[in-house]
Amino acid sequence: MKLFGGILLESINYKGLPVLNVLENGAKGDGVSDDTSSFQEILNMAQNSLGIQVYVPDGVYRMTKELIVFKNTTIIAEKNARIIRDHAGYLMINGYKKNQTIYPPSTFTKYNGNGNITISGGVWDGNGVKQTSKASIFHFGHAYKLTIEKAVFLDAANSHHIEFNSSKNIKVTNCEFRGYVGTATLNEAIQLDLSKRNNTILGADDETPCEDVWITDCYFGNSGTSGANRIARAIGSHTATIGVLHRNIHIMNNIIENTLSFAIRAYAWENITISNNKLNDCNAGINWRTNILNNPPDSHTEDKNGVQTGLSQVVENGYISGNVIKGGMSSGRVIEVYGESSGKAKGVIVSGNVIVLSQSTSINDAILLNHSEDCSVEGNRIYGTKKVGIACRNIWNVNMNGNVIDSVGGHGIEVSGPSAYATISNNNIKRIGKSGIYISGVDTSTIIGNTIGGVNGDNSSSHAHLSLTGIKRVSITGNTCRNLGTAYVTPTALSITSGTEIVRAGNNFAGFSTSGVSGLKSGADLQ
Template structure:
């Protein structure tokens, strides 16, 4: 892009939104640190010895959030056995020591912010949450269940400084119909694609409240609420000592006509050896992808409208529209993509004639030792969208 050419005002607005997300997170951190605080192992049912089930006692502590109008639970070092999912209430700070391990021994998610009988809609569900620290061991293949963290219909959530490991299928984190979310300084290590059946699965998936087939955990009203104001930064994604890497590190794979995930920021992450894309922006708009390092992945960064397939192009009343969503405003700058390329391009922008991509700016990206295409751009509205 010519040095004299100025970026549209929308990117200045996105920068301000990023500052707003940061301010919201800081406020939430200060609020919940001063909430009613308890040490988990003070509860008689929480032993952290690797033998007894700790989930019942932990859940009793989590339920105190309703009565105390907020709770801060501190988990000392130890091995916490979870024989049932944990359910978060609003205004909960779940703080684990770096030497805490939570090991799943059941066939469901590890942590959810809803119950099956809930009827959550829009962003009015169980929010104001901080999940910090510890190693969360999904323990696959001994136990199935796919996705570890399920967060839906909520706002104001921080997930930070934790390790999510040893998955089989599913996602590490499902973000569904949420806004004002930060995922930062986490590690996502080890994934089994179940014999090639889940090569597309994301470690962090952004999804919308579309239908039971894409959100099978119950508790949600399928009102087509999307994700907004999401910042994923300073995380690492890759293989573990016993399993390979993810299908995709961050992305989406379902959509609804005339609905978008908006104001999505993916910055300063390291993504290694994904089977498909490192990042797949699928029916997203107003997006910043900055300073990510992508190493030996099948593909790099993909910017795609939703498919016209009778499923992803249906509207909120489940009527096929026969067209994809127009997508716009992508700032893709200073990303490094090295090695890999056996699946697709290093950077791919793929619009179509009916719904072209507008306002896509690529600048300062570096591609090296890549076996696939470097940059592939189709279906853009004007030459400015092709500025590198």
């Protein structure tokens, strides 16, 4: 009796649907024969039934045309079943494209396309080294209830391993995404896209986003195929429309290695969780971004009717937490929460991340919040970044609490303006190239309870443990400063070059001077 994963084949039929074996329908699985029709004939049966289950035994199956998968289909492939794209199109798509003439194009809208599809197991080979025409391996449009599990995707040809377009209720788990053939750095292994005006392959271009997505326990990295590159990005989006947001996105417990660009790019997403992932030697890390201004090729600031707004839009609510990021960052920051003046990033918590870099290979800040409101950066460990440990620019009501920042080339923490309502508290900052805490153009903020040990690795007279300029209504209390060895030394604990309504009290500046101090209201420190 044939076994599937140690289970009798009959027991696969848990849905009460027929189990159809591609070998019994004429497929050879020898890597030479064209097995397309044997697969497609079985997939077609789903159109006139309550659903089907397709069983793909071990073998190498060559496809010379796109496979069309219909609703209520489950494909169960053995671990060593390899399905190879040997043509210029997608390996699989859930309907008939607009640009083909053999069948009437699918007229899907919203989420009413072919859905309730499960693909379990198998190696799905984009064969990008041989078949170089730009094409994703899988493309799903206007779909619902999609499950991809225990599958391997190889060597996408200058595109995505999977594109989920205008789809919802998506689960991708325990899969591997390996290899990419191309040089464009914006192609994600898993892309979440919307059915954008004048740019949709399947169904209506009705600006439908993706919703309710879970990507968990997957691996993203190299394939080892000769001629294949590293993957460009692991997960993300790169188009957007005003008034449309992908939402309820969960990216957890994945391993991402050696990306050419961002590991994760949450572009025009809201209500997200990016947690407990491991990023190793990626060129850039996690980017949560509102719509980019002045990007006419992709019209990211047009609304759903094609009207140019010239504005960004708010994204909000989510966690970037518990991720471990090591090495790389040769082309970007580790974590960016990046808004625009016309579209803020709101309600973002960046917490409990471990960041270990080298100043010799990283090029920028570790964590950046720009045009962000009502956010927290707390409990992160940052080691070795080239520039600033935590940078907050143009922010409102952001808390930076309990972070450990060590051996960074720039400032430990920087808040620059116009910014207001910043709280910098209980951070441990040491071995810093410039100032421990640098504040510029900030109003109504608090610096309290920080321990700063060793700054001025640049050996510049302009750096201090706390360096402030252009500030108003700022309290500086309960901070402790010291030098470390001979490499991280400054005579100045506190430098305030300009400001008004400043209170400082209860700081331990023993053995240090203060310079340029002005605008003080009251208070005393140990000096």
